[in-house]
Structures are given as C-alpha cells and as structure tokens.
Amino acid sequence: MSKSTNEELMALIEKAVAGDKKSLETVLSSVQELVFNLSLRMLGTFPDAEDASQDILIKVMTHLSSYKGESAFSTWVFRIAANHLKDYKKHMFAKFPLSFEFYGDDIEHADIRNVPDLTQDVEKSILAEELKLSCTNVMLQCLDAESRCIFILGTMFKIDSRIAGDILGITPEAYRQRLVRVRRKMADFLSEYCGEYGKGKCRCADRVNYAILSHRLTPNQLCFTEAAALGQTALKVKEAMEEIDDLSQAFSFCKAYEPPERLKKFVEEFLNGTSYSVVTNA
Numbered sequence: 408m409s410k411s412t413n414e415e416l417m418a419l420i421e422k423a424v425a426g427d428k429k430s431l432e433t434v435l436s437s438v439q440e441l442v443f444n445l446s447l448r449m450l451g452t453f454p455d456a457e458d459a460s461q462d463i464l465i466k467v468m469t470h471l472s473s474y475k476g477e478s479a480f481s482t483w484v485f486r487i488a489a490n491h492l493k494d495y496k497k498h499m500f501a502k503f504p505l506s507f508e509f510y511g512d513d514i515e516h517a518d519i520r521n522v523p524d525l526t527q528d529v530e531k532s533i534l535a536e537e538l539k540l541s542c543t544n545v546m547l548q549c550l551d552a553e554s555r556c557i558f559i560l561g562t563m564f565k566i567d568s569r570i571a572g573d574i575l576g577i578t579p580e581a582y583r584q585r586l587v588r589v590r591r592k593m594a595d596f597l598s599e600y601c602g603e604y605g606k607g608k609c610r611c612a613d614r615v616n617y618a619i620l621s622h623r624l625t626p627n628q629l630c631f632t633e634a635a636a637l638g639q640t641a642l643k644v645k646e647a648m649e650e651i652d653d654l655s656q657a658f659s660f661c662k663a664y665e666p667p668e669r670l671k672k673f674v675e676e677f678l679n680g681t682s683y684s685v686v687t688n689a
Contacts, residue, residue, distance in 0.1 A: 417476055424472045428678050434471070435464055435674050438484045442467075443666035445488050448559045449552070451544045453630040455498035457670050463488045464674060478573065485560070485574045493552040500548040507549045507596050514600045514609045517617055525619040527626040535611040538618050539603065540631035542611070545623075546596070554589045561586040563663075634664040 416434075423431035442463050447456035466487050474483050495501070526534060547555050556575065560566045561582075568579040568586075575582065600607035618624035 413476070416480055420471060420474060420480070431468065431471075432674065432678055434480075435467065438467065438481065439464065439666050439670065439674065440663065441481060441484060442488050443670060444563070444663050445485070445559060446492060447664065448544060448547055448563060449492040449555060450495065450498040451500050451548050452498070453634070453667065457667055458497065459492060459495055460666065460670055461673050463491050465677070466491060468677075479570075482570055482574060485566075489556050489560075489574055493556060500545075505545065505548045507592075510546065510549055511596070511600055514607065517614075519614050519617040522616040522620050525616045525626070529626040529629075531612060531615055533629065533632060534615045534619075534624060534626060537629045537632045538611045538615060538624050541624065544631075546593070549596075550589060550592075554585065557582065557585050558589045558593065562590065631664070634667070 416437075419430045419434050423434050439460070443456060443460045446459040446463065447453065450456050450459055467484055470487065474480065547558065550558060553575070557571070560571045560574065566574070568583045571586075572579040572582040577585075598605035598607070600609050602608055602610040615624065619626065
C-alpha cells in the first residue's frame with residue numbers, strides 16, 4: 408500500500424471511530440471479502456462462513472479505535488479473524504469432525520455405482536464442479552484449526568511468513584516449517600486419492616449422485632458455482648505438475664468468492680440500527 412493510500416485509510420478509520428457511518432461502511436467493505444473467504448475456508452460451508460463473518464465484522468467495528476497503524480490494516484483484520492475462527496465452535500464440522508482417514512475410507516469403499524440418477528435435470532458437469540469446490544473446502548476440515556489457518560494463509564492468500572507469523576503469534580521460521588508440513592500432508596492425500604489431480608480413483612463426475620444421496624450436494628442449492636468467482640485462481644496449474652506439492656496448489660484452494668448479499672446487507676442494517684452506538688462507545 409502506498410503512503411498516500413495508507414494515509415487515506417487512516418483518515419477514514421479516524422472518521423469512522425468518530426462516528427461517521429459512511430466512512431465506517433467504506434472501511435468494512437474493504438475487508439469484507441477477506442473476512443468471508445478466510446471464514447469459508449476455515450469453516451467449510453457458506454452458512455457457517457456468513458455467520459462467522461458477521462461476528463468478525465462486529466469485532467472489527469467495536470475494536471476499530473484500537474488500530475493505530477503499526478501494521479497493515481488487513482494484517483490487523485486477519486489477526487482478529489484468525490483468532491476468532493480458530494476457536495469457533497458453532498459450525499457444522501465442529502459437531503461432526505472429519506479426518507483424512509475417514510475421507511479416504513469413504514473414497515475407497517463407498518458404493519457409487521448402484522445409486523439412481525438424482526441430478527434433478529441439472530447438468531452433471533455443473534454438479535461435478537460444485538462437488539469439487541465443496542470438496543476442496545471440506546477437505547480442509549481434516550486439519551486441526553491452526554494447521555488449517557496456516558495452510559489457508561500460505562496457499563490461498565500467499566501471505567509473507569513474517570506477516571503470517573505475526574497474525575498467528577508464532578515465529579516466521581515456525582510458520583514456514585509448519586506450512587511445508589501441512590502442504591505436504593494435503594498434497595499426499597490428493598495424490599493418493601484424487602483422480603482429478605492425482606493418481607487416485609475419486610472423480611467428481613462419478614460421485615455426483617452418491618454425494619446427493621448422502622446430502623453432501625444439493626442440486627437446487629449450488630453455493631459455490633453460483634457465488635460469482637472473483638477472478639482466476641491465484642496460481643496457474645502446471646500442465647505436468649511434476650512436483651507433488653503442486654497438487655495442493657492446483658485443487659481450487661486459491662479461488663475467491665463474492666460474499667453473499669445477506670452479509671453485505673447485514674453491515675448496512677447494523678450501521679442503521681441501534682447497535683451502531685457500540686462502535687463509537689467502544
């Protein structure tokens with residue numbers, strides 16, 4: 408961020424803390440996408456990510472006066488969001504935790520051949536893409552919360568190790584070492600089981616009906632493919648992918664999604680409601 412841009416942001420924050428609603432809305436809009444995408448990767452589903460994002464944005468509002476500009480504003484927001492999400496217990500996968508062993512066993516032993524057509528006239532290719540994107544996020548739930556956060560910061564957001572370490576409260580060296588280990592774990596799993604990017608037998612198109620039957624996919628509710636992707640993946644997929652670690656980069660981890668309209672409306676309604684006074688009184 409340039410000096411002039413940083414000065415403009417600090418001026419907006421000062422106005423927001425002083426009670427200017429328009430400035431506060433602008434500040435929150437600048438980090439809303441960041442907060443939602445981190446929440447989506449950490450929690451795995453759109454509804455849970457939306458709920459957590461609301462909580463995080465409220466924390467940003469109520470603690471805004473404590474931001475003094477010692478670090479980038481995005482780093483400060485990342486720290487609030489990461490701390491909140493690592494301890495978040497209200498999401499689906501906190502109640503039904505996953506593991507790589509469970510995931511792999513389901514791939515190896517699920518009976519996907521004797522399932523009727525449940526696509527409800529939705530194109531199978533669209534459902535397969537939805538399943539792939541969903542699988543990407545659900546697979547992250549096989550990691551413990553801190554490892555998941557490390558992987559997301561390094562793989563999706565590509566945050567420098569010094570900044571990531573600051574966000575997580577660990578040294579840059581510890582962050583880099585843990586990132587290598589967790590990326591290897593993800594890449595090993597993809598290589599063994601995923602037929603899309605590895606040598607495994609699991610292919611999204613073959614598992615569409617099974618996913619619908621097991622309530623992992625809903626034809627009339629395609630959250631990921633309907634969530635207007637915000638551009639190309641941050642890292643191009645190599646044709647050969649000689650290095651196994653490319654697998655963890657290639658499997659859609661870098662896609663970003665537009666926050667739901669409900670989340671945008673939440674900010675607007677919050678600012679126009681009685682709870683807004685909490686910000687200026689913080």
